[in-house]
Amino acid sequence: MALHGLFSPFLVTAPSRMAIPSSNAPKLCASKPVQCITTPVTTTDHDQGSASRRNANYVPSFWDYNVVKSLSSNYDEKKYEMQVEELKEDVKRLIHAETDVPLAKLELLDSVHRLGLNYQFQKDIKQAIDRICEADSQLGNDLHSTALLFRILREHGYTVSQDVFQKFTDETGKFKANLGEDVKGLCSLYEASFYGFQGEDIMDQAKAFASEHLKNLLQGNLSPIMARKVHHALDMPLHWKLPRVEAVWYIHTYEQEQNKIPNLLKLAKLDYNIVQSVHQKEVSKLASWWVDIGLGNLPFARDRLVEHYFWANGIVSGPEYSAFRDMATKVICLITTVDDVYDVYGSLEELKLFTDYVDRWDITEIDKLPMHIKTVLLAMFNTVNEIGYWTMRERDFNIIPYLRKQWANLCKAYLREATWYHSGYKPTVEEYMENASVSIGGLLMLFCAYFLTADKITVEALDFIDKVPSIMWCPSVLIRLTNDLGTSSHELARGDILKAVQCYMNDTGSSEEVSRKHVDDLVHETWKILNKDLLGSYPFSEPFLSANPNIARTSQTFYQYGDGHGIPQHWTKDHLKSLLVEPFTLNE
Numbered sequence: 001m002a003l004h005g006l007f008s009p010f011l012v013t014a015p016s017r018m019a020i021p022s023s024n025a026p027k028l029c030a031s032k033p034v035q036c037i038t039t040p041v042t043t044t045d046h047d048q049g050s051a052s053r054r055n056a057n058y059v060p061s062f063w064d065y066n067v068v069k070s071l072s073s074n075y076d077e078k079k080y081e082m083q084v085e086e087l088k089e090d091v092k093r094l095i096h097a098e099t100d101v102p103l104a105k106l107e108l109l110d111s112v113h114r115l116g117l118n119y120q121f122q123k124d125i126k127q128a129i130d131r132i133c134e135a136d137s138q139l140g141n142d143l144h145s146t147a148l149l150f151r152i153l154r155e156h157g158y159t160v161s162q163d164v165f166q167k168f169t170d171e172t173g174k175f176k177a178n179l180g181e182d183v184k185g186l187c188s189l190y191e192a193s194f195y196g197f198q199g200e201d202i203m204d205q206a207k208a209f210a211s212e213h214l215k216n217l218l219q220g221n222l223s224p225i226m227a228r229k230v231h232h233a234l235d236m237p238l239h240w241k242l243p244r245v246e247a248v249w250y251i252h253t254y255e256q257e258q259n260k261i262p263n264l265l266k267l268a269k270l271d272y273n274i275v276q277s278v279h280q281k282e283v284s285k286l287a288s289w290w291v292d293i294g295l296g297n298l299p300f301a302r303d304r305l306v307e308h309y310f311w312a313n314g315i316v317s318g319p320e321y322s323a324f325r326d327m328a329t330k331v332i333c334l335i336t337t338v339d340d341v342y343d344v345y346g347s348l349e350e351l352k353l354f355t356d357y358v359d360r361w362d363i364t365e366i367d368k369l370p371m372h373i374k375t376v377l378l379a380m381f382n383t384v385n386e387i388g389y390w391t392m393r394e395r396d397f398n399i400i401p402y403l404r405k406q407w408a409n410l411c412k413a414y415l416r417e418a419t420w421y422h423s424g425y426k427p428t429v430e431e432y433m434e435n436a437s438v439s440i441g442g443l444l445m446l447f448c449a450y451f452l453t454a455d456k457i458t459v460e461a462l463d464f465i466d467k468v469p470s471i472m473w474c475p476s477v478l479i480r481l482t483n484d485l486g487t488s489s490h491e492l493a494r495g496d497i498l499k500a501v502q503c504y505m506n507d508t509g510s511s512e513e514v515s516r517k518h519v520d521d522l523v524h525e526t527w528k529i530l531n532k533d534l535l536g537s538y539p540f541s542e543p544f545l546s547a548n549p550n551i552a553r554t555s556q557t558f559y560q561y562g563d564g565h566g567i568p569q570h571w572t573k574d575h576l577k578s579l580l581v582e583p584f585t586l587n588e
Contacts, residue, residue: 053300054344059567061296061303068287068306073277075583077319080270087267088120094261095124102132103145108261109152111254114238115268116247119318129156143168143185147192154195155239157535162202165189175205180213183226187233190214194239198528225256236560240527242314242553247272248578269584276583278319283309283580286329293379295333298372301340306576307558307565308332313579314554315449315547323394324452327387331448334380335410335441341376342414348422355415359408380407387452397457402466406444413439421497429503433480436500440483442476442551443468449547450540461539471538471548474530478552481523485516486559487566527552 077084091112099105109125112118118125129152146164153160170176179185190210196203214230222230232249251268254260286309290296296303312328342351350369354377357363363381366374384407388400413435420427427435437443450465451457465472484499498506500522504515530549538545557575558564564572 053347055300058302061305062568062573063287063306065287065291065296065305069284069291071280071284071580073273073280073583075270075273075277077274077277080274084267084270084274087263087270090263091117091121091267092124094264095121095128102135103148105132106145106148106152108264110148111250111261111264113152113155113243114246114250115254115264116243116251116272117264117268118243120271126156129153129158133158141167143179143182144188147185147188151188151192151195151238154192154531159535162196162200165202165206169202169205173201173205175209179209180216183214183217183222183230186210186214186217187229190233191238194237194527195531196528197532198525200528225253228253236556240553240556242550242557244272244275244313244317244579245557245575251584266586269586273583273586275317275319276580278322279309279313279317279325280580282322282325286326289330290333295337295376295379298337298340298376300345300372301337301376302566304336304565304568305329305333306580307568307572308336310572310576310579311445311551311554311558314557315445315551316453316543318543321453321543323390324449327390327452328445328448330383331387332441332445334376334383335444337376338380338411339414339439339441341373342411342418343421346373346418348418351415351418355408355411358404358411361404361408387448391451391457395451395454395457397451399451399457402447402451402462405466406447409438410441410444417497426498426506427503429500429507432498432500432503433477436480436484437473437476440476440480442479442555443472445551446472446475446544446547449551450544453543453547454540458539464539469533469538470529471533471536471545474526474533475548475552477526478523478530479555481519481526482552482555482559483565485519485523486561487563 094108095105095112105128109128112121112125132149133153146168150160150164165175168175168179179189187210189206193203193207193210196207211234214234218227218230218234232253238246247268251265251272254265254268283306287305290305295301296305309325309329311332312325315328316324341354346354350373353365353368354373357366357377358380361381363377366377369377384400384403387403388398391397391399416435417439419425447465450461454461481500484501487499500519501512501515504510504518505512508515510518530552534545534549558572561571
């Protein structure tokens with residue numbers, strides 16, 4: 001596997017430069033005024049007499065925590081251990097079997113990945129890909145096999161050039177028109193195009209060409225299963241989907257395939273159910289913690305324990321990383337609650353005190369704060385100490401000095417936004433993204449993903465992470481942009497600062513439609529940078545490497561159709577039920 005130490009100009013070591021280094025993005029223009037909608041709802045804080053405070057009126061959790069605490073499953077790992085091992089050995093034989101049809105092997109590897117089993121066969125898959133690469137001349141010249149191989153190679157960190165698609169272009173460099181009827185090839189080309197890098201013009205053309213023709217083919221007479229696959233791809237590309245979310249859809253789809261492999265399907269269902277039973281135990285324990293800590297009862301804050309578990313699970317879902325999901329969920333709960341303190345509840349003076357206490361990591365003067373804010377601050381300190389104790393005991397490393405610095409950086413970013421809001425200041429896109437890519441909380445979550453999953457924590461890796469390399473900054477930008485595309489109208493209505501869309505409108509005088517298109521383009525450009533970053537060489541390994549794109553995928557899952565976090569909509573509920581409640585039916 002060829003790895004490259006590539007750090008694009010996107011590398012940020014200080015919060016003084018713009019966080020959207022897209023050379024292909026439209027240039028920003030001089031500021032023009034745009035009206036910010038501010039219609040906050042206020043409430044009375046009885047701790048502070050008649051002090052008037054905002055209230056975002058978030059909808060309550062739709063989860064009954066007594067039910068969450070009682071979640072259980074019959075799919076205990078020990079009970080099915082022998083059956084799983086037998087099925088795994090059968091799949092391994094298929095992966096390693098000699099074949100005269102390399103395309104069939106590629107499709108098998110793709111199915112293993114999309115069924116959620118990639119983590120079970122990592123070494124086997126690498127060996128199979130190496131053998132295919134050695135005999136790639138046998139793959140043929142069709143679009144489907146070429147695009148599938150390209151995607152699988154980049155998906156697994158191998159170096160492959162976009163030039164493999166030149167044979168499908170004409171003398172003008174455009175994709176040949178006759179490819180427009182090859183629905184299977186177009187689907188593969190479309191999925192492959194999302195693994196492109198900045199400056200790869202062929203991949204940009206591939207994305208536009210495949211997208212246009214797939215939309216046209218949907219108006220024709222595709223078979224039901226092929227139409228379903230095309231709809232699924234156009235809804236969100238595979239590269240942007242969470243592996244366990246994709247596994248649910250693909251298991252149902254694979255079940256309908258005529259050439260399905262029964263034992264592979266059975267293993268996928270059984271594995272999903274067993275891992276689900278692990279996740280049920282984890283979220284059940286967290287529900288007890290959440291009820292006991294009492295933050296879900298704060299009148300101004302979002303009660304989203306199960307959704308926050310979904311965030312942590314999306315970042316690292318492997319069953320062996322329970323400790324990460326437990327502590328990361330607690331951190332994400334605190335990030336959201338602290339965010340609501342700054343965005344909704346606290347006065348500017350209170351927020352300055354809160355930020356100062358976190359920066360100095362000193363709560364001796366905590367009684368200057370009202371009860372609700374004091375409760376949040378104490379919960380933060382206690383949780384950080386709990387995580388620090390675990391890390392000292394299990395990893396022999398004192399992580400607290402590093403973790404408190406991350407919290408201080410986050411609270412300073414929150415305070416800057418609160419200062420903008422209270423002064424009525426409208427930031428430029430550069431100012432907004434420089435700060436908002438920190439205030440979204442992604443960097444703190446990723447920091448936790450490193451030290452809570454690493455077998456050995458090293459100062460070298462922590463120093464590297466502290467400089468916020470591109471591989472971490474890109475996902476934070478993606479969380480910010482996808483969040484803004486899904487939530488900005490709602491947040492403005494409650495009385496918040498301008499978001500990325502409105503900042504661009506203010507900077508350029510563009511319409512909301514044009515500005516949303518610009519922000520969406522930045523999402524695509526940022527993914528291109530991240531794609532290249534994922535081929536880099538770093539002082540850390542899995543699962544932290546995959547955690548970086550996974551956190552962006554989680555955000556895109558939440559905000560795909562709107563605010564699936566602040567106002568959990570049907571797609572969020574469906575994902576959570578699949579993840580935690582609904583096992584697959586097995587034909588015993």
